[in-house]
Amino acid sequence: MRVWHFGDNVDTDQIIPAKYLVTADNxxxxxxxxxxxRPEFAKEARQGDVIVxxxxxxxGSSREHAVRAFLGLGIKYVVARSFxxxxxxxxxxxxxxxxECDVGGDEKELDIDYENGKIVGKKEYSxxxxxxxxxxxxxxxxxxxxxxxxxx
Amino acid sequence: xxxxVEEILSRASGAKAEARHIVDAKIDYVMVNDITGLPAFEVxxxxxxxxxxxxxxxxxxxxxxxxxxxxxAEQAKAxxxxxxxxxxxxxxxxxxxxxxxxxxxxxxxxxxxxxxxGADSHTCSYGALGAFSTGIxxxxxAVVFASGRLWFKVPETFNFKVDxxxxxxxxxxxxxxxxxxxxxxxxxxYKSMExxxxxxxxxxxxxxxxxxxxxxxxxxxCGFMPPxxxxxxxxxxxxxxxxxxxxxxEPNYEKERHYDASEIVPMVSAPHSPDNVKPAAEVSVEIDQxxxxxxxxGRIEDLRIAAKxxxxxxxxxxxxxxxxxxxxxxxxxxxxxxLLKVFLDSGAFISGWTCGACLxxxxxxxxxxxxxxxxxxxxFIGRMGHPKSSVYLxxxxxxxxxxxxxxxxxxxx
Numbered sequence: 144m145r146v147w148h149f150g151d152n153v154d155t156d157q158i159i160p161a162k163y164l165v166t167a168d169n170x171x172x173x174x175x176x177x178x179x180x181r182p183e184f185a186k187e188a189r190q191g192d193v194i195v196x197x198x199x200x201x202x203g204s205s206r207e208h209a210v211r212a213f214l215g216l217g218i219k220y221v222v223a224r225s226f227x228x229x230x231x232x233x234x235x236x237x238x239x240x241x242x243e244c245d246v247g248g249d250e251k252e253l254d255i256d257y258e259n260g261k262i263v264g265k266k267e268y269s270x271x272x273x274x275x276x277x278x279x280x281x282x283x284x285x286x287x288x289x290x291x292x293x294x295x
Numbered sequence: 296x297x298x299x300v301e302e303i304l305s306r307a308s309g310a311k312a313e314a315r316h317i318v319d320a321k322i323d324y325v326m327v328n329d330i331t332g333l334p335a336f337e338v339x340x341x342x343x344x345x346x347x348x349x350x351x352x353x354x355x356x357x358x359x360x361x362x363x364x365x366x367x368a369e370q371a372k373a374x375x376x377x378x379x380x381x382x383x384x385x386x387x388x389x390x391x392x393x394x395x396x397x398x399x400x401x402x403x404x405x406x407x408x409x410x411x412x413g414a415d416s417h418t419c420s421y422g423a424l425g426a427f428s429t430g431i432x433x434x435x436x437a438v439v440f441a442s443g444r445l446w447f448k449v450p451e452t453f454n455f456k457v458d459x460x461x462x463x464x465x466x467x468x469x470x471x472x473x474x475x476x477x478x479x480x481x482x483x484x485y486k487s488m489e490x491x492x493x494x495x496x497x498x499x500x501x502x503x504x505x506x507x508x509x510x511x512x513x514x515x516x517c518g519f520m521p522p523x524x525x526x527x528x529x530x531x532x533x534x535x536x537x538x539x540x541x542x543x544x545e546p547n548y549e550k551e552r553h554y555d556a557s558e559i560v561p562m563v564s565a566p567h568s569p570d571n572v573k574p575a576a577e578v579s580v581e582i583d584q585x586x587x588x589x590x591x592x593g594r595i596e597d598l599r600i601a602a603k604x605x606x607x608x609x610x611x612x613x614x615x616x617x618x619x620x621x622x623x624x625x626x627x628x629x630x631x632x633x634l635l636k637v638f639l640d641s642g643a644f645i646s647g648w649t650c651g652a653c654l655x656x657x658x659x660x661x662x663x664x665x666x667x668x669x670x671x672x673x674x675f676i677g678r679m680g681h682p683k684s685s686v687y688l689x690x691x692x693x694x695x696x697x698x699x700x701x702x703x704x705x706x707x708x
Contacts, residue, residue: 152480152568156675161654165359165366167334167433179682199481199514203673204654205416207334207432228485228516229416233432276317276446286438287338 144193144219144253146246146264147184151197155230158201158209172208173215190217193253195246197223201230210237220255222246222262235277238285244270298452298546299519300487303427306541307410314451314549322351323409325439328395328650329356331414331432333370336377338437346381347443353404354378354386355395358650363657393622393648396420396508396590401624406530406538407522412439417590417672419510423503424529425522425540430511450516451549452487453478457494459557464708466600467502468592468670468690470494470554471509472562476572477552484514489543494556495520500529501596508591509672512569561705563668564688567676575693578703581613584667585698586679587691588619588646589653592670595620595628597691602629602637604695604706609642611701616643617659619651643698655679661686668697 163175177184194200194213200223201209210233213221221234222242234241240257250264262268272278283289297305297313304312307320327335332354346352354374362368371389378386387398396417399405407425412418414436421428431445439445455474461467475482488510495503503520510518522540530538561575587593587601598620610616618638620626626648629635638645652659653671661667661680667687669679674686687703696706 154673154675156654156673156678160677161330161358161656164330165333165364165370167337179677199484202480202514203416203511203675205331205414205418205430205432207331207414207434210432211334225481225484227481227514229430229432232435236432236434236438274317286434287342290342290438290442 144191144255145189146193146195146250146253147188148248149194149196152199152202153196154203155201155206155209156203159206159212164206164208167211169211169215171215172212176212176216185216188216188218191219193255194218194221195250198225200226202227205229207233207237210234210239214239235280236286238281240281242270244268296544298487298543298548299489299541300427300450300452300517302541302544303408303410304447304449306408312449314449316449317446318449319444319446320410322412322439322443322445324351324353324404324411325436326353326355326395326399326413326418327433327436328358328415329360329371329374330358331436332374332377334433335414335436335440336373338434339440342437342441344441346383346440349382349384351443352383352385352440353399354383355392355398356387356389357392357395358654359656360389360649391623393624394590394593394650397594397621397625400424400504401622403530403533403535406534407526407540408538412436412445416511417508419515419517420504420508420590422517422519423500423507424526425519427517429517450485450487452489452546453483454548454551455488455490455554456551457490457492457554457556459494459555460497461494461556461559464561464692464706465559466690466692467498467506469562470556470559471506472564472572472688473559475509475513475570476562478513480512480568480570481514483510486515486549488513488515488518490518490520496523499596500525501594504594505591512672561690561693563693563703564674566674566685566687569673569688575689575703575705578687580666580687581702582668582697583614583665584659584661585614585616585694586652586659586667586669586671587617587694588621588651589671590621591672592691593619593621593625595625597670598625598629598634601691601695602634603708604692605641605699606637608699610698613701614698616641616698617646617652618643619646619658620648622648652679668694668703670694
């Protein structure tokens with residue numbers, strides 16, 4: 144899977160600027176992802192690409208439009224040293240797989256084994272699997288389906 | 296026994312909520328605004344269940360209302376129709392609204408010991424009144440609409456003890472910027488931030504609110520100030536239902552930091568991160584705009600101190616001062632106290648209540664290369680407009696003083 148690298152403290156205003164927060168359409172949101180800071184991203188990102196970042200990824204605004212923009216582009220995983228908590232929850236709830244792991248800045252392609260907590264690129268990385276509770280939500284494809292299936 | 300967040304979440308979940316545990320808690324109120332509401336309404340319809348409690352869902356259009364364009368109008372319409380369709384009484388139409396967090400507090404939904412979630416990251420503000428509150432996404436908000444419950448990982452707590460008293464030209468905002476500068480924007484990631492000490496006791500509720508509001512800017516999940524007599528006075532005749540105050544009992548803090556408020560000077564966060572904090576006196580940058588408003592600092596106390604600085608003075612010829620009261624009730628109070636006249640006489644523009652340009656929405660968006668000193672909470676790249684514009688975060692006193700000086704300046708009070 145092809146990798147896009149970002150640094151520390153990437154905020155959700157960068158991921159999706161506020162002026163586009165007038166729709167819940169994932170594809171439309173995706174077409175503006177990182178528009179101000181990396182305009183080529185939305186044009187070149189492909190189905191199955193991975194985002195790799197530093198600490199505090201997704202900080203700032205609670206706008207889940209940021210996660211929806213990635214889903215709209217077909218991004219499958221976001222791997223970061225750490226996440227801002229609202230973004231992290233939004234990922235779980237919407238079924239975007241987020242992994243806390245410190246992946247090197249020179250990795251261009253990664254294979255991710257989510258179930259077993261392994262990432263393989265030039266180097267090998269491991270990450271602790273999420274708690275069972277969160278795994279169940281992800282396995283159901285997000286919080287809405289989880290609610291429906293389990294009649295919570 | 297535990298920190299405030301452990302105590303509140305234990306009560307709300309019926310389990311022993313210790314740091315790092317995951318609990319399923321009963322929610323007292325859930326709030327969405329016009330931009331986070333739309334996805335929530337779509338998800339709620341997909342869930343296909345009735346609203347769990349029509350009295351406990353709060354809908355506040357504030358970001359892009361009165362509508363700034365057709366899409367915003369459609370979005371606001373979706374909220375209006377959702378409220379009608381589901382019989383939600385607590386919908387605050389334009390004309391009776393305000394910035395969502397101000398409305399939550401003014402309407403008496405926020406009270407000590409409650410568990411409140413909102414699809415807006417600054418929902419963490421309500422810890423100023425001793426409530427557990429935190430920001431969530433729209434999909435989660437829809438789940439709460441349907442179930443009245445939500446899971447939480449109980450956060451560890453950092454304690455900030457602040458002794459001494461602030462100088463007359465310093466506000467809670469200056470203290471909070473100092474703290475954020477020290478801990479960094481990721482320094483309190485996932486954590487609860489408890490504030491206590493003589494300086495906190497001496498703060499107005501408005502200053503406490505602006506500090507808890509910016510907990511998220513340090514990465515925090517929630518913030519707390521011990522609820523005192525000032526909270527009871529504020530809630531008298533206002534609070535919906537009853538409440539009981541919760542305090543930490545033999546808390547186990549992961550970290551403790553001490554501050555002396557008397558050493559704090561007026562601070563600013565320089566572009567483009569809230570933790571890029573410097574004393575205002577050392578910055579002295581020329582400005583194009585000064586912005587006074589938002590859920591952080593758009594309350595009557597904020598307007599009062601700005602008016603005190605501006606009285607009998609003129610806004611610098613090279614500066615636009617934009618004043619945006621946080622709610623209709625703040626606007627009314629400012630009108631009654633003659634503050635709006637002071638702003639008008641100084642050459643300020645006064646807007647109705649809205650989130651406005653805080654997030655680059657409208658009513659004061661910045662052009663390329665422009666510099667704004669702002670009483671808001673974020674100065675990310677492009678936050679208030681052009682990606683090559685700059686935002687310096689500051690207290691209302693510093694915003695007003697800077698508007699007069701034409702450059703970032705401390706207020707003399």
